[in-house]
Amino acid sequence: MTTSDLAGASVRTPASYSERDLERWWTEPAKNPRRTAFERDRARVVHSSALRRLGAKTQVLGPSSDDFVRTRLTHSLEVAQVGRELGKQLGCDPDVVDTACLSHDLGHPPFGHNGERALDEIAEDIGGFEGNAQTLRLLSRLEPKVFTDGGECVGLNLTRASLDAATKYPWLPGAGPDRPDGRPQRKYGVFPEDVEVFGWLRQGAPVGRRCLEAQVMDLADDVSYSVHDVEDAIVGGRVDLTRLRTAAEQDRVVAQARDWYDPPVEDDALGAALERIIADPVWVPGYDGSRRDLARLKDMTSQLIGRFCGAAERATRASAGEGPLARYDADLVVPPETLAEIVVLKGLAALYVMAPREYEAAYLTQRTVIFDLVDALISSGPEHLEGPFAADYRAAGDDGARLRVVVDQVASLTDTSAQQWHARLCGMLSEVY
Known part of the structure; x- marks a missing residue:
């Protein structure tokens, strides 16, 4: 822990955070105290x-x-x-x-x-x-x-x-x-x-309990991809908004949400949540690709995000009271109705976008790229690994540790670089073998 970190933090960091919270795994030289x-x-x-x-x-x-x-x-x-x-x-x-x-x-x-x-x-x-x-x-x-x-x-x-x-x-x-x-x-x-x-x-943290900031991050993740994945699906023409108003199609969305996410709410609650969202004036009734409809869609996402976060804030305040909350002062409370609305939107995106992709040829090709790359890199040792991973590989004490290094390397790649590495390494290896 550096003196400058504490000096800067004493002015602007909320009192909810202690000196222990500000410590770093490795003590660093003093830094500019203005941050x-x-x-x-x-x-x-x-x-x-x-x-x-x-x-x-x-x-x-x-x-x-x-x-x-x-x-x-x-x-x-x-x-x-x-x-x-x-x-x-x-x-x-x-x-x-x-x-x-x-x-x-x-x-x-x-x-x-x-x-x-x-x-x-x-x-x-x-x-x-x-x-x-x-x-x-x-x-x-x-x-x-x-x-x-x-x-x-x-x-x-x-x-x-x-x-x-x-x-x-x-x-x-x-x-x-x-x-x-x-x-x-x-x-x-x-x-x-x-x-x-x-x-x-985790020193001083209750076993198995997430700090409030981690809970906020988790909800923000759920809210963002539940809303934005639906937005992407609508713009991409993967969701038929007219058809979504039928009871049969709503049942399909609920079933997909149950199958993929199995949330701690009943199917009736999921169905009611979907009906509430579709009936809300903020929901776009159709989409024609115009600039006006893009604006309506963006307003819908903004309103839904505000709706979900506002509900969680109010419920948390009702449980924990007023005043600044941080670390382990409180748990984030998400009302069951809000959870149902978030999950059913995730189910909508899963039904129309994610589940169909699992049957596409590209999905199998992606898995093949990952498996081939790991095999190629294990077979060639550190030769084709990036410098830092090559050093980790040489320092590894057994085959398991070496496999973990190769997994680290492959996990670091982007979609594009994974395909490029596969074309370069696996093409070359196919000629050898």
């Missing part, structure tokens, strides 16, 4: 190569599909805007929430969740792959910014508060709390190899 420690955290993420790569990574549709769809980068920027405003209203430091929101998808590999599932299969014998755990790995180990005196990379070396806020699932594989329906939690936020820094960032 708080949390402002410095946000700047480090903004200037990171991992954030830049999100510009060419799939959100729902591939970044080359058209000029309108969102990438992981634009999605992260929108999540940061939503989360920053909600967090600020509750009393969280806006830069802590902003940092968490900008970071939340850094660990996602090329080709979105399709690529994530492929890497999870590949890494099954070494503990699997999870994009959220990869995010912590990037922030605390892989992203080159700060090194210890012994030459160890400690990633961006964020403060404890920011790193905790960026950890959406603060538990190891299999150690998370059960879902509301009693089923085990599949998501996790840390690989066993990174348990040391995880233990440090």
Whole structure:
């Protein structure tokens, strides 16, 4: 912890944050005190190569599909805007929430969740792959910014508060709390190899409980992609808004939401939520591609975001009272009706956009690219790895550790670079074998 961080923070950082929250894994030399420690955290993420790569990574549709769809980068920027405003209203430091929101998808590999599932299969014998755990790995180990005196990379070396806020699932594989329906939690936020820094960032935190800033980030993520994926689907002509008004089509949306997300609300509540949204005057009744309809669509997304965040803010205040809330002062409360509306919009996007893609030839091709790349890189050793990963590979003590390095390398690639690497390496290897 540096004196300058504390000096700057004592003027502008809310009292809800302690000196412990401002500590960094590795103590750094004194910095300019005109910025708080949390402002410095946000700047480090903004200037990171991992954030830049999100510009060419799939959100729902591939970044080359058209000029309108969102990438992981634009999605992260929108999540940061939503989360920053909600967090600020509750009393969280806006830069802590902003940092968490900008970071939340850094660990996602090329080709979105399709690529994530492929890497999870590949890494099954070494503990699997999870994009959220990869995010912590990037922030605390892989992203080159700060090194210890012994030459160890400690990633961006964020403060404890920011790193905790960026950890959406603060538990190891299999150690998370059960879902509301009693089923085990599949998501996790840390690989066993990174348990040391995880233990440090969670010092003093209740076991299995997310800090308020992480909860705000998670809701901002859900709100953003539930609303914006629907916007993308409408503009892309993938949603028939007229047909959506029929009972049969609404039932299909509810069934898709249940199948993919299985939320802790009844199907009747999901159906009622969809009816409320469609009946609301803000909902666009049709879309013809005109500038006026684009404006109506944008107003719809803005109004829905305000509706969801406003409901969560009011419910949280009703539970926790007034005054600034941060860290473990309170839990974010999302009313069941609001949760149902968010989930049913996610179900709408899943039905018309995501589920059909799983049967497209391109989906299988993406998985093939991931599997082929890992095989090629394992076969060739460190030869074709980027410099930092080649060094990690040479330092790895066994085959499992070497596989984790290759997975780190492939996860870092964008959709575009993964395809380019595949064309270069696998084409060459096919000639050899």
